[in-house]
Amino acid sequence: xxxxxxxxxxxxxxxxxxxxxxxxxxxxxxxxxxxxxxxxxxxxxxxxxxxxxxxxxxxxxxxxxxxxxxxxxxxxxxxxxxxxxxxxxxxxxxxxxxxxxxxxxxxxxxxxxxxxxxxxxxxxxxxxxxxxxxxxxxxxxxxxxxxxxxxxxxxxxxxxxxxxxxxxxxxxxxxxxxxxxxxxxxxxxxxxxxxxxxxxxxxxxxxxxxxxxxxxxxxxxxxxxxxxxxxxxxxxxxxxxxxxxxxxxxxxxxxxxxxxxxxxxxxxxxxxxxxxxxxxxxxxxxxxxxxxxxxxxxxxxxxxxxxxxxxxxxxxxxxxxxxxxxxxxxxxxxxxxxxxxxx
Numbered sequence: 001x002x003x004x005x006x007x008x009x010x011x012x013x014x015x016x017x018x019x020x021x022x023x024x025x026x027x028x029x030x031x032x033x034x035x036x037x038x039x040x041x042x043x044x045x046x047x048x049x050x051x052x053x054x055x056x057x058x059x060x061x062x063x064x065x066x067x068x069x070x071x072x073x074x075x076x077x078x079x080x081x082x083x084x085x086x087x088x089x090x091x092x093x094x095x096x097x098x099x100x101x102x103x104x105x106x107x108x109x110x111x112x113x114x115x116x117x118x119x120x121x122x123x124x125x126x127x128x129x130x131x132x133x134x135x136x137x138x139x140x141x142x143x144x145x146x147x148x149x150x151x152x153x154x155x156x157x158x159x160x161x162x163x164x165x166x167x168x169x170x171x172x173x174x175x176x177x178x179x180x181x182x183x184x185x186x187x188x189x190x191x192x193x194x195x196x197x198x199x200x201x202x203x204x205x206x207x208x209x210x211x212x213x214x215x216x217x218x219x220x221x222x223x224x225x226x227x228x229x230x231x232x233x234x235x236x237x238x239x240x241x242x243x244x245x246x247x248x249x250x251x252x253x254x255x256x257x258x259x260x261x262x263x264x265x266x267x268x269x270x271x272x273x274x275x276x277x278x279x280x281x282x283x284x285x286x287x288x289x290x291x292x293x294x295x296x297x298x299x300x301x302x303x304x305x306x307x308x309x310x311x312x313x314x315x316x317x318x319x320x321x322x323x324x325x326x327x328x329x330x331x332x333x334x335x336x337x338x339x340x341x342x343x
Contacts, residue, residue, distance in 0.1 A: 003061035004193065007134040007313065011194075011233060011255050011277045015310045019303055019340025021333050022062030022136070022279060022315035027087055028329070029054040031322035038082035041067040044120025051125060055133055057326070058333050062313065065121060066138035067114060069198060072179050073141065073149035075112035076104060086322060093152040098159060098168030104150070106178050109186035119190045126191020136235060137192030139184035143223065144202035144216035146176035153201065160211055169215055177219045181226055188232050196235035196258065197223070205240030205262075212245050217252065224253040235279065239318055246271045260284075260317025265305040278306055280317040282332060288321045292331035299335030307340055314340065 001009070001017045009016035029050040030040035040046045051063055068087030074080040079092035095101065109115040122137045141149065148156045151172060159169055184195040201207065202216040220236060227234045237258035242249050249257060250272050257276050259268060261283035272278060281302060287295055299314060306312040314336045320329070 003133045004131070007061050007193070010310055010313050013274060013277065013309075013311045015342045018342060019307050019336045020061040020134075020313045021336035021340075022064060022134075022313055023054070023058060023060045023329065023333070024064045024284075024316045024319045025054055025058075025324075025329065026051065026064065026066050026068075026319065027322040028320050028324050031085075036084035037086065037322065038084055038088065041082065041088055042114060042117065044117035045124065047117070048121040048124035048128075051121070052128060055129065058329055060133070060315075060333050061336075062134040062136055062315070063125065064136050064138060064196070064315075065118065065125065065192070066140065067118060069141055069145070070149065071114050071118060071140040072146050072176075072183060075107040075109070075115045075183075076146075076150060076179060078149055087319070090149040093150060093155070095151050096155070098151070098165050098172060101168065101171045101175060104175050106175070106182055109183045115183055115186070119186055122187055122190040122192050130191050130193075134193045135191065136194045136196050137187035137190070138196040138198070139180045139187060139234075140198065141176075142180055142197030142199040142202070142216070142236065143173045143177040143219035144199050144207070145197075146179060147172045148201050150176065157206075160207070160215060166214075170219075173215060173219045177223050181223050184223075184227055184232065184234065185230070194233035194235060194256070195227070196237060196256070198237045200237070200239035203238040203240045203242055204244040209245045209248070213248055217248055220252045220254070228253065228255075237318075243267050250276050256313070258317075261286075262317075265302060269306050269308075272311065273309060274311070277311045277313060279313040279315055281306075282314070282316050284316050284318050284320055284324075287316060287328045287332060288324050290328070292325075292327045295328045295331040296335050296338075299332055300339045303335065303339045307342075310342070
């Protein structure tokens with residue numbers, strides 16, 4: 001099997017020849033370019049070159065293409081701070097209250113910055129290596145996370161806690177869903193094999209399971225269904241311990257669930273077996289600070305628990321640090337080949 005066939009099999013819950021491996025490595029790839037990282041994250045050609053060079057070095061099956069967690073927010077008018085040594089970050093919300101939601105406008109990904117640059121990078125990678133490697137072109141943040149950036153996380157959380165205007169919260173979440181969905185369609189049109197949303201604020205580390213079901217869940221599910229009806233594969237990424245919401249997380253219908261090291265691997269596997277494909281869950285701090293042998297040991301344990309019956313893609317549980325050692329990244333990638341062969 002080639003990488004595309006391997007990833008497709010895992011997502012379809014069919015057994016590939018071995019466990020596919022992805023790298024959430026847009027930061028180390030940009031860092032390796034030897035220029036301030038903000039220059040890479042603002043330029044589609046440079047971002048594509050960075051991801052291409054990294055793929056040539058590591059040979060992973062899946063590329064996660066993005067420029068951070070503030071792309072959608074910036075396209076909607078949020079003030080974003082670009083840093084020389086890390087991914088850009090949202091700084092100043094674009095609205096101050098739920099009363100202002102109706103004045104927001106869904107941006108055109110083909111003209112709005114920086115969406116248009118990520119589309120450019122997607123087209124370049126698709127043309128260069130799209131027949132050899134799976135490109136997950138990330139639609140950036142999902143309904144809950146984008147909503148928090150648009151209005152400010154404290155404001156959104158207080159609105160949820162007060163519960164005085166649930167309709168207003170849903171209007172904001174629905175707008176954010178529309179932004180991410182429109183962007184997702186454009187990324188696939190430009191050559192992505194799948195797309196992804198980040199929803200860490202929706203997870204139990206910050207939001208109660210009750211409020212997850214009351215608010216973001218229905219918008220995530222609607223986004224999955226709309227994309228799925230067009231034949232588009234969506235990943236849903238929630239950081240932290242997702243076990244308190246694991247059945248609801250699965251019930252969004254997302255074909256791939258991206259989890260990190262805080263989620264109990266065995267419980268997740270038991271809940272998701274035959275229902276969804278998990279991606280992760282290697283501890284990013286371990287890839288940064290531990291030895292390559294320790295990284296290999298962690299990968300082997302993850303494969304032993306999560307690979308049986310397919311539905312597993314090995315990778316970091318979240319974005320890798322810009323200065324992660326190359327030897328440890330090689331250890332992660334090679335572990336899938338060493339321990340992940342299906343018989």
